[in-house]
Amino acid sequence: MTRTRWIAAGILALVLMVALCASVLAPAPYAKQFRNNTDNAPSRQFPIGTDELGRDRLSRLLYGMRVSLLLAPAAALISTMLAALIGGAGAYLGGRWDRATVLFIDLFLSLPWLFLLLTMRALLPLDLPALTSVTVTFALLGVLGWAASARIVAASVRSLRESDFVLHARAAGCQPWRLLVHHLLPNVKPILLAQFWISVPLFILTEANLGMLGLGVTEPLPSWGNLLRELENYTALRHSPWLWIPLASLILVVSLFQFIVAGEEYS
Amino acid sequence: MRSSKARINRRSANKRGAGRLSAAIGMIVLLMCACNRPTATGGELHVTIKSDPKTLNPLMAEDAASDVVRYLTGGVLIRVNRKTQENEPELASSWTVDENGRRITFKLRDGVNFSDGSPFSSADVVATVNAALDPNLHSPKADPLRAGGKAAVSAPDAHTVRMEFEHPIAGIERLFDEIAISPERMAGKADSATVLGPFSVSEQRAGEYLLLKRNPYYWKKDAEGHPLPYLERIRLYVLGNRDTELIRFRQGDIQLIDNMPPDLYEQLHSEDASAARELGPSIESEELWFNQVARAPLPTYRKAWFRSRNFRRAVSMAINRDDLARVAFRGHATPSFGLLSPANKLWFDKNLKPQQYDPNAALELLKSEGFHKDGDVLKDKAGNAVSFSLITNAGNKPRERMGSLIQQDLQQIGIQVNFVALDFPSIAERIMKTYDYDACMLGLTNVDLDPNGQANVWVSSADLHQWNPAQKSPETAWEAEIDKYMRAQASTLDRSQRKADFDKVQEIAADQQPMLYLVDKNALVAVSPKVKNADPVVLTPQTYWNVEYLSLSK
Numbered sequence: 001m002t003r004t005r006w007i008a009a010g011i012l013a014l015v016l017m018v019a020l021c022a023s024v025l026a027p028a029p030y031a032k033q034f035r036n037n038t039d040n041a042p043s044r045q046f047p048i049g050t051d052e053l054g055r056d057r058l059s060r061l062l063y064g065m066r067v068s069l070l071l072a073p074a075a076a077l078i079s080t081m082l083a084a085l086i087g088g089a090g091a092y093l094g095g096r097w098d099r100a101t102v103l104f105i106d107l108f109l110s111l112p113w114l115f116l117l118l119t120m121r122a123l124l125p126l127d128l129p130a131l132t133s134v135t136v137t138f139a140l141l142g143v144l145g146w147a148a149s150a151r152i153v154a155a156s157v158r159s160l161r162e163s164d165f166v167l168h169a170r171a172a173g174c175q176p177w178r179l180l181v182h183h184l185l186p187n188v189k190p191i192l193l194a195q196f197w198i199s200v201p202l203f204i205l206t207e208a209n210l211g212m213l214g215l216g217v218t219e220p221l222p223s224w225g226n227l228l229r230e231l232e233n234y235t236a237l238r239h240s241p242w243l244w245i246p247l248a249s250l251i252l253v254v255s256l257f258q259f260i261v262a263g264e265e266y267s
Numbered sequence: 268m269r270s271s272k273a274r275i276n277r278r279s280a281n282k283r284g285a286g287r288l289s290a291a292i293g294m295i296v297l298l299m300c301a302c303n304r305p306t307a308t309g310g311e312l313h314v315t316i317k318s319d320p321k322t323l324n325p326l327m328a329e330d331a332a333s334d335v336v337r338y339l340t341g342g343v344l345i346r347v348n349r350k351t352q353e354n355e356p357e358l359a360s361s362w363t364v365d366e367n368g369r370r371i372t373f374k375l376r377d378g379v380n381f382s383d384g385s386p387f388s389s390a391d392v393v394a395t396v397n398a399a400l401d402p403n404l405h406s407p408k409a410d411p412l413r414a415g416g417k418a419a420v421s422a423p424d425a426h427t428v429r430m431e432f433e434h435p436i437a438g439i440e441r442l443f444d445e446i447a448i449s450p451e452r453m454a455g456k457a458d459s460a461t462v463l464g465p466f467s468v469s470e471q472r473a474g475e476y477l478l479l480k481r482n483p484y485y486w487k488k489d490a491e492g493h494p495l496p497y498l499e500r501i502r503l504y505v506l507g508n509r510d511t512e513l514i515r516f517r518q519g520d521i522q523l524i525d526n527m528p529p530d531l532y533e534q535l536h537s538e539d540a541s542a543a544r545e546l547g548p549s550i551e552s553e554e555l556w557f558n559q560v561a562r563a564p565l566p567t568y569r570k571a572w573f574r575s576r577n578f579r580r581a582v583s584m585a586i587n588r589d590d591l592a593r594v595a596f597r598g599h600a601t602p603s604f605g606l607l608s609p610a611n612k613l614w615f616d617k618n619l620k621p622q623q624y625d626p627n628a629a630l631e632l633l634k635s636e637g638f639h640k641d642g643d644v645l646k647d648k649a650g651n652a653v654s655f656s657l658i659t660n661a662g663n664k665p666r667e668r669m670g671s672l673i674q675q676d677l678q679q680i681g682i683q684v685n686f687v688a689l690d691f692p693s694i695a696e697r698i699m700k701t702y703d704y705d706a707c708m709l710g711l712t713n714v715d716l717d718p719n720g721q722a723n724v725w726v727s728s729a730d731l732h733q734w735n736p737a738q739k740s741p742e743t744a745w746e747a748e749i750d751k752y753m754r755a756q757a758s759t760l761d762r763s764q765r766k767a768d769f770d771k772v773q774e775i776a777a778d779q780q781p782m783l784y785l786v787d788k789n790a791l792v793a794v795s796p797k798v799k800n801a802d803p804v805v806l807t808p809q810t811y812w813n814v815e816y817l818s819l820s821k
Binding site for chain 2: 031033035038052053054118121122126127128129130218219220232233236239
């Protein structure tokens with residue numbers, strides 16, 4: 001690991017730690033409405049002000065980060081594993097299996113997932129607790145978000161399958177299982193890792209977009225998604241620069257992920 | 268030479284003086300003329316409609332955009348003055364209602380022409396009303412008229428029209444505010460191009476705009492006898508995005524905005540207070556109701572809560588409506604009194620008081636019903652924790668804020684609310700078909716000020732009787748009583764008796780609270796300083812209800 005990656009990972013770990021300690025660090029409960037202090041500017045009581053319902057923005061940011069930073073990697077893990085399984089297996093088996101996998105991936109990518117997500121949310125029970133609802137949303141993202149990664153994994157496995165060292169291994173009588181575990185997987189690992197790190201910020205942003213459509217995290221639970229909704233009011237942004245903080249923190253985290261993925265290029 | 272020069276100079280000076288005098292007189296005459304003329308004539312007013320009109324046939328107008336076109340182009344027999352809310356003669360110079368509300372006779376205005384120059388007569392009215400009543404056309408504008416049973420429309424002479432109905436129709440005059448008269452040859456298939464209103468449709472580009480041009484034969488004149496309307500054209504831009512609408516207003520590309528959302532109003536007000544105008548409570552309210560449908564797929568104990576008058580009243584008491592108005596609507600709403608807003612000047616029951624916020628009294632009321640607190644959780648007699656889901660449509664910010672506020676208010680008395688914002692089709696599916704929901708929060712727009720306009724919500728057999736729609740017979744005694752008073756007010760012409768009957772409906776509704784009226788939204792509009800004679804009102808169209816008198820300064 002390069003120095004840049006170590007620094008990025010260190011800062012990210014710090015951010016994650018802060019988010020995990022939200023219940024200790026937050027000045028107020030994230031749902032508590034101070035109704036006489038709506039849209040307040042930063043003060044000692046409210047370090048980055050209050051939102052339109054008078055809720056402490058810092059507390060909501062900390063809890064929101066915790067929700068997004070815990071669930072987005074979990075969703076990314078699900079999608080990367082599915083990508084490895086479907087894309088990798090199809091390409092490894094080759095022939096008609098490979099063609100079928102490519103067809104399946106293309107079909108999956110062409111489906112209107114936004115409408116499917118809307119339908120799925122509408123089908124969920126209404127009395128689902130907020131935390132369960134957000135977990136289900138991220139799980140859905142994980143289950144549905146594997147196709148693009150699978151295509152890359154499949155391409156990589158396909159080229160490895162035809163490479164000289166695999167041919168040599170086969171010629172030397174290497175069993176398929178051993179070939180997969182000892183020769184192919186170690187070579188695909190960097191690609192899987194990159195797909196994982198790319199998927200994490202992607203899912204955070206997708207949740208933010210879904211939040212705009214009423215999907216995802218339900219009130220009063222905060223997430224980066226519903227915190228970013230305040231950016232819709234561009235007039236307020238001019239007068240209240242502290243409204244940029246959730247976006248700035250998201251950009252920071254996404255950038256850290258990118259440094260981890262492509263750290264060598266910055267070293 | 269000197270004297271001669273002096274004489275010449277004096278003469279030329281005299282000539283100059285006479286010239287100046289005549290110029291001055293000319294200026295005065297011009298100024299006097301100018302004073303008698305409107306502030307400005309001509310020009311093109313730009314406003315927006317949220318989508319393309321679904322139809323240009325005024326009898327078929329149902330969506331908001333089609334209705335705007337109908338209002339701006341249609342000539343009607345009687346106009347409801349959007350400011351005074353009184354009926355005013357328009358194409359009918361007078362009318363009489365007799366036979367206990369079964370017959371209405373109109374005397375038509377003389378010398379009126381359609382926008383193509385053809386004369387207007389009673390034959391046009393007969394043809395239009397017959398087309399509207401034709402069940403094959405199924406005009407939504409004639410639904411209330413069809414409630415009068417069989418109708419006979421006749422024209423005893425060129426300036427008289429008589430309509431007789433099988434049953435009396437209370438407030439029948441107001442219904443003609445919606446029926447735009449078309450030429451006889453086009454009745455039922457009119458396209459708003461040949462009209463009796465101030466403007467006619469000139470050009471339409473789907474998804475872009477609809478251009479209306481001045482009707483040169485429009486009959487109305489201003490107080491000085493100048494022909495109306497003052498404007499030459501109106502361009503209705505098709506623009507669904509409210510943020511973009513505001514940006515274009517700021518750029519001067521749009522001159523009027525109706526029904527502004529509170530957040531956008533605040534933005535404009537902070538930049539240009541004179542352009543942003545708040546008109547007080549409108550007739551649009553926000554409501555919450557519990558699902559009382561017997562066949563709804565809900566646990567029996569929940570249905571019992573929702574059917575309990577005291578449960579509904581307690582929930583209502585525990586909601587802080589002042590906060591809803593102040594926080595959710597940024598102060599641009601007013602706590603509701605009941606099913607009518609005070610903006611409905613004629614029919615609002617002044618004896619009603621707004622629901623007081625009192626969580627302690629709410630808890631006491633719940634205790635009287637067998638509910639009890641177990642720690643922070645409210646439980647019913649059987650020990651079920653009281654919680655319910657509250658659905659609303661995603662994307663409506665004030666409504667989403669209200670949901671969060673209600674969530675916290677009810678948490679104080681131990682009720683847990685799962686607030687879920689869904690896309691609108693999912694909500695419609697749940698509240699109209701599957702009945703798979705606990706409580707719903709939406710807004711209702713009263714399009715008709717008359718109590719008959721409330722029949723589609725308050726009569727127990729109505730489809731929009733949301734808490735328990737389309738009942739074959741009233742399922743509760745109080746619903747039967749509401750039905751009785753709704754029928755009573757619809758069957759008399761005595762306005763004070765109608766008012767007394769409808770007051771009873773309002774009082775029963777306030778007592779039973781099948782709908783928890785939360786706030787009445789304030790009417791918020793934007794008017795460019797360029798627009799002269801604008802006099803915004805709370806009824807739609809708020810800023811251009813007096814469109815014939817509007818003009819643009821240069």
